[in-house]
Amino acid sequence: MDESRAQRVVDALRDRGVPAHLARPGVAQYGIRVALRDGREALWDTDGTAGLEAQVLRNGVLVGFVPHVEGSENFDEEQVVDTIARTDYDQPIARQRATAPPSAPPLPREGGFFRRFRDGFR
Template identity: 75%
Template sequence: MDENRARRVVDALRERGIDAHLARVGVYQFGVRVLLPGGREADWDTDGTAGLEALVMRNGMMVGFVPVIEGSEDFDERQVVDAIARTDYDQPIARQRAVAPPAEPLPRVGGVFRRFLDGFRYR
């Protein structure tokens, strides 16, 4: 996932109340990290493939995954945000809910210093 697209997806997820962060997994390789209860985290789209999928990790060990969402290679950002928001991580093989659970919005990561900390690389 491109850095700016990942950043926009993270912002949209935080507006929906999901504790998402920009995942920097390699040199110019980005994704979306969603923090989950129980010390787990889901790393979305960090492998550079066209489809949308995730690994669910706890303490560096894989404890579950989200299989490739059918048709996700053609998703726009709004559809990516909706797919991530609707994911139910309670089982080792995650599934999609019909609707996302409601939650209070979270503030953007970095606040007022965000562009300064990121080196003014985006608008």
């Protein structure tokens, strides 16, 4: 996933109240990090493959995962946002809920002044 697409997905998730952040696991690699309630975090699409999948970590140790989502190679950004929002992380092998949970209050976008500077003050 390229940086600008990952940032747009993070922004859309934060608009839904999902505590998402831009993940930078390596040089020129970008993905989405979702902070979970119990101290775990889900790292989505950080491996550079075409499909959508995630690792669930606690203190850097793998404690679960989200298997490859069928057809996700062709998802648009809204479908990616919906898939991440619908994921239930309660089991070691996460599953997709039939519907997304109700949206929480929106979270502020990250980056502040420097993001506005980088994005051209839009």
